[in-house]
Amino acid sequence: MTSKPPPLFPRLARDALSQRIAQALTEAIVSGRLKPGDRVSESAIAREMGTSRAPVREAGRLLESAGLLVSKANRGFFVRTITxxxxxxxxxxxxxxxxxxxxxxxxxxxxxxxxxxxxxxxxxxxxxxxxxxxxxxxxxxxxxxxxxxxxxxxxxxxxxxxxxxxxxxxxxxxxxxxxxxxxxxxxxxxxxxxxxxxxxxxxxxxxxxxxxxxxxxxxxxxxxxxxxxxxxxxxxxxx
CATH class of the missing domain: 1.20.120.530 (GntR ligand-binding domain-like)
Known part of the structure; x- marks a missing residue:
């Protein structure tokens, strides 16, 4: 049996989830672990962090406002490609x-x-x-x-x-x-x-x-x- 790879994101307590998820995503982006054009999967992140998809979606909106993510209709959030x-x-x-x-x-x-x-x-x-x-x-x-x-x-x-x-x-x-x-x-x-x-x-x-x-x-x-x-x-x- 092959072992599971370590999760990309830590599990979180339920206080201030969206802000903490946004910070975790920011760190992944600025460190290069999430690359420009990568899809930010709400379900995968929610599963790894032990939370529902709602705070992940809110974190995505926060980072869209900050210029780090872009949203695409019916496809979700993606890491912004900076020209x-x-x-x-x-x-x-x-x-x-x-x-x-x-x-x-x-x-x-x-x-x-x-x-x-x-x-x-x-x-x-x-x-x-x-x-x-x-x-x-x-x-x-x-x-x-x-x-x-x-x-x-x-x-x-x-x-x-x-x-x-x-x-x-x-x-x-x-x-x-x-x-x-x-x-x-x-x-x-x-x-x-x-x-x-x-x-x-x-x-x-x-x-x-x-x-x-x-x-x-x-x-x-x-x-x-x-x-x-x-x-x-x-x-x-x-x-």
Missing amino acids: ADDLDSIYELRLCIEREAAARLVRVGGVAGVVPDLHLQLDEMTGRSADGQVIHQIAADLQFHRLIVKNSGNSRFLAVFDTLASEIQASTALIDRVFDDPHKIARNHLLIIDALETGDEGEARAAMDYHIGVAREAVVNHFRVLEAGHPAPPPRKVP
């Missing part, structure tokens, strides 16, 4: 939010309070860059940026950022490596901290413009090459 144009739009919106979040952080006097946490996150990023797992590096990188957005004090900025972060993780989990030196990427975040510590809103905006702009160009162009059916380009040198 290069989609990703470019995501980065454009991210840039608008993070530029102003950095400036607002300076304006409200929150820099000194968050800088120690930013340095701790840089240490995490540097450590993650050695494990060779792109998804871990992306998560650590996004957490650095989330600290800035969160401490800016604008809750709407944070809500949008969290949605964008899930989409960025889901899409970039599909590619091997864009830049040639993950350690240098981590160190380049020091330029953002330096700009914040000047106390100049313009410097903070400019640093974020440059940092996200470089990532936007590299990641979007990488996707365009793959969409055209060409082999993945070699990793870029970190500027």
Whole structure:
């Protein structure tokens, strides 16, 4: 007899099921266990998690609103396929939010309070860059940026950022490596901290413009090459 494969999703208690199922699905998508175009089977997930199909369906609707799933009539939910144009739009919106979040952080006097946490996150990023797992590096990188957005004090900025972060993780989990030196990427975040510590809103905006702009160009162009059916380009040198 062959043994059954381990379930993809854990069984859950019945409190806040839809939100917890949505989180489990998000983690499966951003880690690459659920791929773009994969069907999200309500019955299979409900069976593995030990629940009914209703909260799974509600979780699907939540992730459809977040841009991670799409629904098809009479067929259910599928993991959204993100195009290069989609990703470019995501980065454009991210840039608008993070530029102003950095400036607002300076304006409200929150820099000194968050800088120690930013340095701790840089240490995490540097450590993650050695494990060779792109998804871990992306998560650590996004957490650095989330600290800035969160401490800016604008809750709407944070809500949008969290949605964008899930989409960025889901899409970039599909590619091997864009830049040639993950350690240098981590160190380049020091330029953002330096700009914040000047106390100049313009410097903070400019640093974020440059940092996200470089990532936007590299990641979007990488996707365009793959969409055209060409082999993945070699990793870029970190500027």
